[in-house]
Amino acid sequence: xxxxxxxxxxxxxxxxxxxxxxxxxxxxxxxxxxxxxxxxxxxxxxxxxxxxxxxxxxxxxxxxxxxxxxxxxxxxxxxxxxxxxxxxxxxxxxxxxxxxxxxxxxxxxxxxxxxxxxxxxxxxxxxxxxxxxxxxxxxxxxxxxxxxxxxxxxxxxxxxxxxxxxxxxxxxxxxxxxxxxxxxxxxxxxxxxx
Numbered sequence: 001x002x003x004x005x006x007x008x009x010x011x012x013x014x015x016x017x018x019x020x021x022x023x024x025x026x027x028x029x030x031x032x033x034x035x036x037x038x039x040x041x042x043x044x045x046x047x048x049x050x051x052x053x054x055x056x057x058x059x060x061x062x063x064x065x066x067x068x069x070x071x072x073x074x075x076x077x078x079x080x081x082x083x084x085x086x087x088x089x090x091x092x093x094x095x096x097x098x099x100x101x102x103x104x105x106x107x108x109x110x111x112x113x114x115x116x117x118x119x120x121x122x123x124x125x126x127x128x129x130x131x132x133x134x135x136x137x138x139x140x141x142x143x144x145x146x147x148x149x150x151x152x153x154x155x156x157x158x159x160x161x162x163x164x165x166x167x168x169x170x171x172x173x174x175x176x177x178x179x180x181x182x183x184x185x186x187x188x189x190x191x192x193x194x
Contacts, residue, residue: 054170091165093142095161095163157181158176
């Protein structure tokens with residue numbers, strides 16, 4: 001009986017820590033961007049020390065791979081500014097079409113127990129501090145379905161992906177030559193920084 005109570009307490013503690021480590025909801029500029037999270041919590045753990053900003057980075061889109069309607073890609077961030085800073089948690093993504101209009105997106109944070117496994121095994125781990133200095137790199141992976149869902153006939157295509165480190169922070173933008181077309185309300189499964 002005591003062992004069962006201990007297991008329940010450990011599970012509750014883990015769930016609380018996991019829930020508190022989730023990131024917030026991002027709004028777009030003049031267009032509306034809706035980003036729903038897998039959980040109802042909208043907080044982000046901010047590590048001690050200097051937190052990186054999107055403007056600290058040059059972002060590069062890494063063309064992905066796909067199978068059975070699921071496309072997986074990644075973005076590499078190279079720190080271009082001096083000094084040290086830390087990344088922790090999941091990026092906030094803002095998708096834009098060719099005209100710069102913000103597209104609706106739904107972000108689902110993924111880690112080791114997530115609904116999807118990324119090709120890069122580091123993307124499947126729990127979030128951790130990624131400490132960076134000038135010219136060092138960090139990455140994150142994302143995946144999406146390109147199969148229309150429900151009444152969708154086609155899915156909006158984004159050619160620019162804005163990467164925010166934290167809600168309200170500056171953005172590192174990256175272009176996708178072929179565009180990404182996440183269906184199901186722009187749903188993207190996103191890994192933590194690694």
